[in-house]
Amino acid sequence: MNDKKRPDPNTVYPIAGYDREIYIKPTIRNPNIIVGDFSYIADTDFERHVTHHYEWLGDKLIIGKFCQIAAGVEFIMNGANHQMNAVSTFPFYTLEGWNMAPPASADMPFKGNTVIGNDVWIGQNAVILPGVHIGDGAIIGACSVVGSDVNPYSIVAGNPAKLIRKRFDEELIGLLLDFKWWEKSIEEIDCLIPLLTCSDLDLVKSELKKRLN
Numbered sequence: 001m002n003d004k005k006r007p008d009p010n011t012v013y014p015i016a017g018y019d020r021e022i023y024i025k026p027t028i029r030n031p032n033i034i035v036g037d038f039s040y041i042a043d044t045d046f047e048r049h050v051t052h053h054y055e056w057l058g059d060k061l062i063i064g065k066f067c068q069i070a071a072g073v074e075f076i077m078n079g080a081n082h083q084m085n086a087v088s089t090f091p092f093y094t095l096e097g098w099n100m101a102p103p104a105s106a107d108m109p110f111k112g113n114t115v116i117g118n119d120v121w122i123g124q125n126a127v128i129l130p131g132v133h134i135g136d137g138a139i140i141g142a143c144s145v146v147g148s149d150v151n152p153y154s155i156v157a158g159n160p161a162k163l164i165r166k167r168f169d170e171e172l173i174g175l176l177l178d179f180k181w182w183e184k185s186i187e188e189i190d191c192l193i194p195l196l197t198c199s200d201l202d203l204v205k206s207e208l209k210k211r212l213n
Contacts, residue, residue: 007186009037019044024063032058036065036118036182043071052079057110064118064136065182072125081109081130117152118182126161136177137167152177172201175208 010026013019024035024046033050041049050061051074059078082089083103092098111131116122120134123142134140134150141157141164150156153173155164166173181192189196198204 007038007190014040022046024069032060033063034060035063036067038065039063039067039069041069041071041073042124049073050075050077053077054079059110059130060113061116062113063116064120066119067116068121070122070124070126070142073122073128074126075114075128076130077114078108078110078112078130081111083107084109118180123157136182137173139167168201172205172208175205175212178212179208 007014009023012022012026014023015021021040021042022044023037024039024041025037027046028035030047030050030053032053032055033047035046043049046069049069053059053061053075054077057078061075061077082091085107086103092100093102111129114128114131115133116128117134117136117138119137120140121138122128122134122140123144125142126140126144126146128134128140129145129147132146132149134146135152135154137153138150139155140146140150140161141155143159144157144161145159146156146161148160150161151163151166153167153176155167156162157164168176181189181196184192195204195207
């Protein structure tokens, strides 16, 4: 390993002498936030980027391994939703003095868990809306607002975020999804770095096929 140090997913600060980037997993306190090894954010406090996340709703934010989350990214959870099937969207029931019982759960636009795959790069100041599923290897452009699912190895950007292009052809995407490099041991991943960072995609395809056979 570099400098004879073994990568440690349970360390908070993965860059010596720099405290503005953290591995997320060892800092999580909320049991409804689940984050995989080595995913990081360019900040010192991940949970402040998860808003309207109320325990009584039970929705989860699930993030895979090796995700790269830039500064200013916000994950908006289901607690931000208002009733939309009535005349007014005003949440009288949450504010003192108003005579309104909480609406039935069926009347609220609950979108379910928010799930981010592995090796996902989320650009600066992007907003991820409730219930979105982002596939492995996707890239989210800076300042995007993501309100619908994103397929694996896709690049999306804009408000609302729309597909810009697939990162690779379908054959390579399929090989990568089968290979699941992020599930391998630290030692295996370290040996795979030349392949994972290779821009000769035909060579990458060939090597993946060998390793999958």
